[in-house]
Amino acid sequence: MEACFFTGADGSTALMPSETATDSTSAWQNRQADRETTAHEPTSDSSSSDGLTMDQFKGFADALFRAPAAKKQSLRNCVIADLEVGRRLSDRIQIILNIALNTPRAGRLDEAIYILGDRRVDLTTFLRDFLDQDRLSKMKPDELYVLIRAAGRRADDAKQFIIPWALKSDNISTRDAAVESLADIASPDAVNILHMFARYDPSPSIRETARDLLDDLAEA
Amino acid sequence: MAALFEEEFDASTLASGGHPFYVRKIDRRRHWRGDETMSVDDRVKTAATQVFPSDGKISVFLVANAYDLIRVAIGLNSVGPSLNEKLELLCITPDDLKHACLQLEQSPGDTKCLHANSLHYDILDDRDAIDCLVRLLISRDHKDRRLTKGKMKLAVEVAIKTGCHAIDSSACSCQCET
Numbered sequence A: 001m002e003a004c005f006f007t008g009a010d011g012s013t014a015l016m017p018s019e020t021a022t023d024s025t026s027a028w029q030n031r032q033a034d035r036e037t038t039a040h041e042p043t044s045d046s047s048s049s050d051g052l053t054m055d056q057f058k059g060f061a062d063a064l065f066r067a068p069a070a071k072k073q074s075l076r077n078c079v080i081a082d083l084e085v086g087r088r089l090s091d092r093i094q095i096i097l098n099i100a101l102n103t104p105r106a107g108r109l110d111e112a113i114y115i116l117g118d119r120r121v122d123l124t125t126f127l128r129d130f131l132d133q134d135r136l137s138k139m140k141p142d143e144l145y146v147l148i149r150a151a152g153r154r155a156d157d158a159k160q161f162i163i164p165w166a167l168k169s170d171n172i173s174t175r176d177a178a179v180e181s182l183a184d185i186a187s188p189d190a191v192n193i194l195h196m197f198a199r200y201d202p203s204p205s206i207r208e209t210a211r212d213l214l215d216d217l218a219e220a
Numbered sequence B: 001m002a003a004l005f006e007e008e009f010d011a012s013t014l015a016s017g018g019h020p021f022y023v024r025k026i027d028r029r030r031h032w033r034g035d036e037t038m039s040v041d042d043r044v045k046t047a048a049t050q051v052f053p054s055d056g057k058i059s060v061f062l063v064a065n066a067y068d069l070i071r072v073a074i075g076l077n078s079v080g081p082s083l084n085e086k087l088e089l090l091c092i093t094p095d096d097l098k099h100a101c102l103q104l105e106q107s108p109g110d111t112k113c114l115h116a117n118s119l120h121y122d123i124l125d126d127r128d129a130i131d132c133l134v135r136l137l138i139s140r141d142h143k144d145r146r147l148t149k150g151k152m153k154l155a156v157e158v159a160i161k162t163g164c165h166a167i168d169s170s171a172c173s174c175q176c177e178t
Helices: A021-037 A054-066 A069-085 A089-102 A108-117 A123-132 A141-153 A158-167 A172-185 A188-200 A204-219 B002-008 B029-033 B040-050 B066-079 B094-099 B114-118 B127-139 B149-162
Strands: A003-007 A013-017 B021-026 B057-063 B087-092 B104-106 B120-124 B145-147
Touching: A054 A069, A054 A089, A054 A108, A069 A089, A069 A108, A069 B066, A089 A108, A089 A123, A089 A141, A108 A141, A123 A141, A123 A158, A141 A158, A141 A172, A158 A172, A172 A188, A172 A204, A188 A204, A204 B029, A204 B149, B021 B029, B021 B066, B021 B094, B029 B040, B029 B087, B040 B127, B057 B066, B066 B087, B066 B114, B066 B149, B087 B127, B094 B127, B114 B120, B145 B149
Parallel strands: none
Antiparallel strands: A003 A013, B021 B057, B021 B087, B057 B120, B087 B145, B104 B120
16 A cells, blocks of 8 residues: 655655555545434534544645645655644635645646545535635635536536536626636537627626637547 | 647747747636626726735746746645646736836745746746736736646646656656656
8 A cells, every 4th residue: 555654744644545446435435324314414624534644734735735746746746645634624624725726736626626626525415514604605616616626527526516606706707717717618508608608698708718618529 | 739738838829929928827707807897997996916926926937838827827726635637827918017117026936847947937926016916917917827627637647758747746757847
């Protein structure tokens, strides 16, 4: 099993295993089953496993976003593995979003989209919580962009409640993110909706983005 | 096959100022283009902070032909999670940089592609000059360019044929090393 060390801001050292996809999938399924048997509604902070401390996780995630290409994959595996098992998932997701928005390196948003789109990360519960608590609409434009694009890439039902919500938004940036996400999904239904936005969205920039994405899909 | 790649990655269509030119990856097209609600000053501020975030140095790659563009695209995606991801690029000519009084220095890139790394430069960060560059490019209606997933698949084929380290880091047959 591949493993990597991380030294946290407090000087402590943690060993992070990189799990195989099969192990991670079953762990995720077990975690979901645990949630379904609890008496209270599941929330994004209800994980029972420990993982890294918050400082360690932050240092790890920061290292990932600043790492050269050759070192990214092992760091990415460790960050995703901790997001799978760590407590206070919503805080950890917020850390990823914060680093993605503030790291001055190209590719930072794509990295966050990939991490949060991974099936081992329970982004869907996070999104449900934030939507129910009316916190999504208060997020920064690029934070929402990452969350919406990540939701669109997931195989679970995150896209089914987030993308319709985003498409109905009055905010151009939010609709822009949803339109991009439709192109990621690329199903016949998603393409039909893209056509609608290419013709009828009140924003010229959204119409242009939708048209360009349709051209890209036709080319592919 | 080679002609197809030349056509698909026609570098001359990316920049209006002729060859060579520098490319900078854009995280989100909206960072560069903004929208109709934004004033020019808002667009300049957004682009300067989001496309050229302050870090002392701003990473760009020098592209002179289709082959360079293919390898830089692969190199840029090798930093991210997937080589096939679409890429948004901003093309900047040496004349644009000179006009904005921005200085460049060559430095080793940190992508997995050796050829792309050899084309890597840092723009020495000067906020006023960056604002000047962005304002210049916007005034010239300088558009970002997208390399689609379809084009990136073709680029990956080229990288596989050359034994690029972005495809397999343990490969020992990359043309760049011979």
